[in-house]
Amino acid sequence: MTARAWPSREEWQAKAEYAVRTGQTLYERLDRLQPDTNWWSLGEETELEELASTAAPEMRRLLTAEINRLRELMPERPAPGRKRAAWFVALEGEAYDNACNLGALEEMRTDVQRARQKHAWGGIVWHLGRIRSHYPAVTLPEQLLTAHDRMTELTASADERRKQAAIAAEQAAVDKEIARRATDKAWAKELERRATIDHPRIIRVGQQTAPSKDDQMT
Structure with missing residues (x-):
């Protein structure tokens, strides 16, 4: 299996804002953070x-x-x-x-x-x-x-109050993700994730090894 071409650390960090803004919509994030909020006085x-x-x-x-x-x-x-x-x-x-x-x-x-x-x-x-x-x-x-x-x-x-709250929630998520991706810990976890995708464990039916969530079954 040929490993995919992953972005560099700098490229990955630069994609933090894009990842947040495309991961879910403004209002999906807001409704998750503030469910059942009444925006009316x-x-x-x-x-x-x-x-x-x-x-x-x-x-x-x-x-x-x-x-x-x-x-x-x-x-x-x-x-x-x-x-x-x-x-x-x-x-x-x-x-x-x-x-x-x-x-x-x-x-x-x-x-x-x-x-x-x-x-x-x-x-x-x-x-x-x-x-x-x-x-x-x-x-x-x-x-x-x-x-x-x-x-x-x-x-x-x-509607405008809800919109402004959603924009603020999204910007806070962007700032948090930018800060997270700047850390060595986050980069190490990203490398682990990539390695799991590039080289998944293969568990053959009948073996006793307990499979993990990233294993491929054959």
């Missing part, structure tokens, strides 16, 4: 709940109105199942677009209700943004637009 959570719980029923009312309008345009729409699927794929042009929007809005209305029941206020914010960006036929009143702007600000603030 109590005041922010209270304000978001008040805004979202008020917005949810108004959203459902507006969605229902548009759903009913679209349903009137497609009285021949079959019940859910194979017939509806066959009917849907045969549509063209505006009829196809209307059917797509109707199905999406029906699903959204259900999701909004579930989010409201579970107090999953982030879902309310997300769906309100979807309506605002992709469904111009649903006219949102000014108070809903204002509420969505504020909920988006609150969510962005919590």
